[in-house]
Amino acid sequence: xxxxxxxxxxxxxxxxxxxxxxxxxxxxxxxxxxxxxxxxxxxxxxxxxxxxxxxxxxxxxxxxxxxxxxxxxxxxxxxxxxxxxxxxxxxxxxxxxxxxxxxxxxxxxxxxxxxxxxxxxxxxxxxxxxxxxxxxx
Amino acid sequence: xxxxxxxxxxxxxxxxxxxxxxxxxxxxxxxxxxxxxxxxxxxxxxxxxxxxxxxxxxxxxxxxxxxxxxxxxxxxxxxxxxxxxxxxxxxxxxxxxxxxxxxxxxxxxxxxxxxxxxxxxxxxxxxxxxxxxxxxx
Numbered sequence: 001x002x003x004x005x006x007x008x009x010x011x012x013x014x015x016x017x018x019x020x021x022x023x024x025x026x027x028x029x030x031x032x033x034x035x036x037x038x039x040x041x042x043x044x045x046x047x048x049x050x051x052x053x054x055x056x057x058x059x060x061x062x063x064x065x066x067x068x069x070x071x072x073x074x075x076x077x078x079x080x081x082x083x084x085x086x087x088x089x090x091x092x093x094x095x096x097x098x099x100x101x102x103x104x105x106x107x108x109x110x111x112x113x114x115x116x117x118x119x120x121x122x123x124x125x126x127x128x129x130x131x132x133x134x135x136x137x
Numbered sequence: 138x139x140x141x142x143x144x145x146x147x148x149x150x151x152x153x154x155x156x157x158x159x160x161x162x163x164x165x166x167x168x169x170x171x172x173x174x175x176x177x178x179x180x181x182x183x184x185x186x187x188x189x190x191x192x193x194x195x196x197x198x199x200x201x202x203x204x205x206x207x208x209x210x211x212x213x214x215x216x217x218x219x220x221x222x223x224x225x226x227x228x229x230x231x232x233x234x235x236x237x238x239x240x241x242x243x244x245x246x247x248x249x250x251x252x253x254x255x256x257x258x259x260x261x262x263x264x265x266x267x268x269x270x271x272x273x274x
Contacts (some may be wrong), residue, residue, distance in 0.1 A: 001139065001140040001142060001193045001256060002138065002139060002140070003138040003139070003140060003229075004226035004227050005138060006218075006226050006227065011196070011222070018172060024185075026151055027151045038202070038218075040202040040203065040216065040228065041201075041203070041216045041217035041218045041219075042216050042218055042219070043203060043215055043216030043219065044215040044216045044219035045216060045218060045219050050270045051218075052231060054191075054227070054229060055146060056138045058138075063141075065175070065177040065178045066177065066178070066180060067165065078180055078181040079144075079177065079178045079179050079180030079181045079182060080160040080178035081168075081178045081179055081182060081188075081260040081261065081262075082178075082180060082181035082182050082262055084261055084264065086146070088259060089141035089143050089175065089258075089259075090140040090141050090143065090191070090258040090259045092140075092191060092229075092259050094191075094231070096267070096268055096270065098270065098271075100202075111138070111271075112153060112230065114148075119138060119225040119230070121138060121226075122218075122225060122226075122227045122229050123218040124231060124232055125218075125220065125221065125229070126216070126270065127220055130233070131268070132170070132233070132237075132269065133187045133233065133235065133263065134248075
């Protein structure tokens with residue numbers, strides 16, 4: 001199962017310890033540099049829109065079965081898939097961002113928690129309704 | 138950039154044409170069979186919870202730069218990353234599901250639009266707030 005890198009994160013965070021733990025806490029902006037061959041695929045993406053950014057967490061630790069939520073040893077261990085820990089068998093990060101600017105294959109976004117140099121493997125539009133829990137009938 | 142298959146979708150849809158286009162339209166339930174080695178990582182996931190299911194769309198078409206939204210030729214072409222088309226360079230599907238049951242490495246879920254046999258590469262808890270657009274201050 002192989003992925004293609006379609007871009008690279010440019011962010012203020014050089015090391016994992018510096019990066020905010022969730023995009024929600026990431027007040028600063030980041031840039032996604034899109035590979036030239038995929039730039040045309042950005043057509044229609046405009047400032048103010050929200051996107052899912054799927055990153056490949058290349059510096060993630062080896063996957064574990066159980067982790068402390070948010071890396072906090074005072075919180076009891078729970079199943080890996082019950083957390084957003086990067087120590088996953090498929091080290092994918094999922095982050096909802098707001099598009100601030102689109103220019104020459106560079107997306108400036110708010111809400112991305114990835115460190116500088118992180119490969120981006122996919123971008124998807126946020127779909128209200130579809131991407132929200134629904135009430136059970 | 139490599140992924141690990143952590144499970145397999147068991148759904149009523151045998152061919153792409155049969156599958157609903159978004160999980161939101163998927164009234165039927167599906168089962169995710171988790172690989173034995175990763176079953177312990179489900180700990181803490183309970184019925185009623187919402188999860189992101191990341192699938193590897195093994196039957197997706199070759200990636201394109203521009204597509205018709207929802208495959209509808211009457212809608213104008215737009216950039217691939219402005220759509221959820223499966224014809225992506227990294228053929229990942231992202232689907233929010235509700236957990237209906239968890240038993241012996243089998244997750245029964247509502248809202249999954251993948252065809253039978255689709256590899257699952259990741260599961261993540263839905264985080265209210267983090268996974269929703271925020272108001273700009």
